Amino acid sequence: MNEPIQYLSWIKHGVVFGYIIAMYMFLISMAVGAHLVTLFAKAYYRDEDFLPLQKVGTFLPLLILLLMPLLLAVDMTHPERSYTMYYHWNWTATVAWGAYIMPLCVVTYAFHSFYLFRPEMMVAVREGRPRAELYRVLLRGKIEEGTAAEIRQRQQKAERLWANLTIVFSFLALIYVGMRLSAFKGRVMVHSLVMVFMFISLAASSGAAFMILLGRLKTTIAPPPSPALAKQNRFLADFGVILKFALVAQLVIWVIYLIQLNFTGTGGKLAAYIFLGGPRSFYFWAFQVVIGMLIPLALVLVPALRQNVGASLAASVAVMLGAFYAVANLSIGSQLIPLTHLEWEQLAPEPFRTAFGLIIMAILFILFLGSYKILPYENPVSQKSEA
Amino acid sequence: MKKLGKDMDRREFIRGLGTTAAALGAGVVILQTGNLAQAATPIKKYGMVIDTNRCIGCHGCTIACKSENNVPEGVFRSWVMQIIKGKYPHVKNHLLPRLCNNCEDAPCLNDCPTGATYRTPEDGVVHVDRDKCVGCHTCVLACPYNSRFINPLTGTADKCDFCYHRITKGLLPACVDACTGKARIFGDLNDPQSEVSLYLSKYPVQGLRTYLDTKPKVHYVYADEAILNLDYSYLSRR
Numbered sequence: 308m309n310e311p312i313q314y315l316s317w318i319k320h321g322v323v324f325g326y327i328i329a330m331y332m333f334l335i336s337m338a339v340g341a342h343l344v345t346l347f348a349k350a351y352y353r354d355e356d357f358l359p360l361q362k363v364g365t366f367l368p369l370l371i372l373l374l375m376p377l378l379l380a381v382d383m384t385h386p387e388r389s390y391t392m393y394y395h396w397n398w399t400a401t402v403a404w405g406a407y408i409m410p411l412c413v414v415t416y417a418f419h420s421f422y423l424f425r426p427e428m429m430v431a432v433r434e435g436r437p438r439a440e441l442y443r444v445l446l447r448g449k450i451e452e453g454t455a456a457e458i459r460q461r462q463q464k465a466e467r468l469w470a471n472l473t474i475v476f477s478f479l480a481l482i483y484v485g486m487r488l489s490a491f492k493g494r495v496m497v498h499s500l501v502m503v504f505m506f507i508s509l510a511a512s513s514g515a516a517f518m519i520l521l522g523r524l525k526t527t528i529a530p531p532p533s534p535a536l537a538k539q540n541r542f543l544a545d546f547g548v549i550l551k552f553a554l555v556a557q558l559v560i561w562v563i564y565l566i567q568l569n570f571t572g573t574g575g576k577l578a579a580y581i582f583l584g585g586p587r588s589f590y591f592w593a594f595q596v597v598i599g600m601l602i603p604l605a606l607v608l609v610p611a612l613r614q615n616v617g618a619s620l621a622a623s624v625a626v627m628l629g630a631f632y633a634v635a636n637l638s639i640g641s642q643l644i645p646l647t648h649l650e651w652e653q654l655a656p657e658p659f660r661t662a663f664g665l666i667i668m669a670i671l672f673i674l675f676l677g678s679y680k681i682l683p684y685e686n687p688v689s690q691k692s693e694a
Numbered sequence: 695m696k697k698l699g700k701d702m703d704r705r706e707f708i709r710g711l712g713t714t715a716a717a718l719g720a721g722v723v724i725l726q727t728g729n730l731a732q733a734a735t736p737i738k739k740y741g742m743v744i745d746t747n748r749c750i751g752c753h754g755c756t757i758a759c760k761s762e763n764n765v766p767e768g769v770f771r772s773w774v775m776q777i778i779k780g781k782y783p784h785v786k787n788h789l790l791p792r793l794c795n796n797c798e799d800a801p802c803l804n805d806c807p808t809g810a811t812y813r814t815p816e817d818g819v820v821h822v823d824r825d826k827c828v829g830c831h832t833c834v835l836a837c838p839y840n841s842r843f844i845n846p847l848t849g850t851a852d853k854c855d856f857c858y859h860r861i862t863k864g865l866l867p868a869c870v871d872a873c874t875g876k877a878r879i880f881g882d883l884n885d886p887q888s889e890v891s892l893y894l895s896k897y898p899v900q901g902l903r904t905y906l907d908t909k910p911k912v913h914y915v916y917a918d919e920a921i922l923n924l925d926y927s928y929l930s931r932r
Binding site: 403 | 826925
């Protein structure tokens, strides 16, 4: 049993899901997380001044979800055939479900965004404000009478319907990314339903962090009038509270996950070792635990720091970095365990794909900032005075 | 359809949603029942037994497979794993020829989003349709035996299909034909008089990662535990 063994001949298979797929799963979970966090916060506050932040938490995730297929396309060897998923549909495959869930998610986000911006766009068209012609095209020339608040009141049912549908599809998207990993039967690290909860907790933390970062950027680039600004700053500080609880939940889920792995035979122990002392240990301890959880948790625990712009921005960037590495550690780490030999599998350098992923992220960031200048995020002053 | 608004109440909406979901579910079940029924009752069940005592480690099967199926450099449909156990002078050489197990409950088939991976109902062999494969890598990860790879020439998933172009003409797979020690025995597992069935009934049979319940159709005889079930604690001990 304990005789020395030498491995003379074997085949190395490498890692097939690299950083680009990790980026894909991370961005989806962050986008839907930001939207869910915003919607639940809106249901809690029920405040008109929260609307600009709700628009941030709906339209920006829509942009992310729209560009995500590009990351998948660059990873596939035959992306030109991907439409075949729709009619050669294999119902037992997670990706096949994703092929329907993700586009439907985009549709619901698009309609919800449209209804969020619609009243302000109508007011802007009527009052001849900048970009009125663009808004007229987006509204297909149908301009209603009344203040933005009155128009919003009239469209309340449709807006609520799309909001509810976005909640359903956001959770389906999170289940999809979780199941995408947990479907791999032979990969002990991820073959567990914990993956779904893992992605929900990552979505909550990275989503709240996304809202803090992009909300702060919005108030800097397109600042609202001062009373609304004070309120929005308070809402953004309150996102720090959500971030705090999301980080605690994430910590708890990771502890449960690592304990579970330790009771899942030799393979499970090895999977836990990959995080704790193996090939992904540096990324786990440095990026995921210290930068991604402990430092931001320390920053958002103190109320004064939550209100501090610099501290909250630092916490949000750190959480997003940590969440990305959490997904990468799971996705790449699960493939490091060899199935046919006893050497760690290796992730081959993928400079083209990584560069492409970074370019997509940069494009997204530019689109986010551009949208602040183009779309009517803030409540019109006339609406407030009339209200 | 009624316009959503004052005309439609919540109960009506939920009822409509429920009806749609039930109709969709029933449709999927009807569509899939035919496929499942076909897959469950193959006329033949091609499989292989590998007697590791007879394998001499010449790698002839690897070369025969590469030349028969035009497998590019760096990737393999069939190959031989080799370990040496013990300390000189008490050393033993162990060999384990590997190929796709063409599992009865194949995870790669279940995870393929386009249905490019399919099973021929008449013999249970698992194939890849190169015209449907999108190269998403999912099946490569889904295979618990690392038997799949992306073919660099075609950019699609690839794996052993028991040399289907040969066996449908009554020939043996190239690796079986080339095996010097006659370690590979191929045939119909549903035929009790086939050589492979007789071999299976005569010897205690082993399989790879049987606990996963994928029902592999490649069986092993006399394989050493050290090569069949790798001791993963070795990796964390180093």
